[in-house]
Amino acid sequence: MTLSKKLLRNSTLAAGATALLAGAPALADNHKEHSEPAxxxxxxxxxxxxxxxxxxxxxxxxxxxxxxxxxxxxxxxxxxxxxxxxxxxxxxxxxxxxxxxxxxxxxxxxxxxxxxxxxxxxxxxxxxxxxxxxxxxxxxxxxxxxxxxxxxxxxxxxxxxxxxxxxxxxxxxxxxxxxxxxxxxxxDDEPEAEDDDDMMDHDDMDHDDDDILDMDDDD
Known part of the structure; x- marks a missing residue:
């Protein structure tokens, strides 16, 4: 891999990680909203x-x-x-x-x-x-x-x-x-938990993080 391509790839990964971190508060708020008792x-x-x-x-x-x-x-x-x-x-x-x-x-x-x-x-x-x-x-x-x-x-x-x-x-x-x-x-001792769709959304985000790490390990 040439130096320019490697720099471009690292910049892309860094930008992606920054976007994920920036979105974390919103995800946390969304999680909190759905976790409140029904x-x-x-x-x-x-x-x-x-x-x-x-x-x-x-x-x-x-x-x-x-x-x-x-x-x-x-x-x-x-x-x-x-x-x-x-x-x-x-x-x-x-x-x-x-x-x-x-x-x-x-x-x-x-x-x-x-x-x-x-x-x-x-x-x-x-x-x-x-x-x-x-x-x-x-x-x-x-x-x-x-x-x-x-x-x-x-x-x-x-x-x-x-x-x-x-x-x-x-x-x-x-x-x-x-x-x-x-x-x-x-x-009622068992308030309603998150629904399945919300849980799937969080799982998808976990997979995205793993994909970024896998890309880095390949090289």
Whole structure:
């Protein structure tokens, strides 16, 4: 190989390596984005819309949310989800306005009155002790919380002693007739990982690095 060709080849390799290094921060950001728990991308907006709806439907909801230690929001809970042993109704827990966990809701035992086909549920935990009962255990049964109170249409006249205070909303407004005693709620311990396409993209970049090294070894 002539000196000029060798210099040209080395310059090309150096330029390629520089481009790879320059792109590393973007790749890292992309990796971080896809590695975040799924609820941050898929469920938070729906949960926030549910909170806005709750504020509109019940005047006390806004005050309760603003003063809460934590708020657990289920934007959609379907009757079909609430079967014995079933799991459905993906929810988001907000603490200080930030999403901090994803939860599921299901039926623990017989006795649940399913009510309407679809409801929104907002669990407002006013005190840290009540919130800890939800967060510390593997599974939380609503009926086991002595202070759990379903807010009715006369919410403005209710004493604010229930903890958590539960707002159940359907197409007609507040639904205080839905029995929640048989409901169970548990934390999602396995947030969604990167999808296969993202993993393939990272693998391709690894192969490109190997190809550059192989070219250098050939000579």
């Amino acid at each position: 609820y941050k991308f898929e469920n938070v907006q729906e949960a926030k819309a549910t909170l806005d709806n709750c504020r509109t439907v019940a005047e006390t909801c806004g005050a309760d949310i603003d003063a809460a230690a934590g708020v657990l929001v289920f934007p959609e809970v379907w009757k079909a989800d609430l079967i014995v042993g079933g799991a459905g109704g993906e929810g988001v827990l907000f603490i200080d306005g930030e999403p901090t966990g994803q939860y599921y809701i299901g039926k623990a035992s017989v006795g649940l009155q399913a009510g309407v086909d679809k409801s929104q549920m907002v669990y407002v935990f006013q005190e840290q002790d009540a919130l800890d009962e939800l967060m510390d255990g593997d599974e939380w049964e609503v009926g086991a919380a002595a202070g759990a109170t379903v807010v009715d249409a006369d919410a403005n006249a209710m004493a604010a002693t229930g903890d958590p205070r539960i707002y159940i909303i359907n197409a007609e407004g507040l639904n205080a007739e839905l029995s929640v005693n048989a409901l169970r709620i548990w934390h």
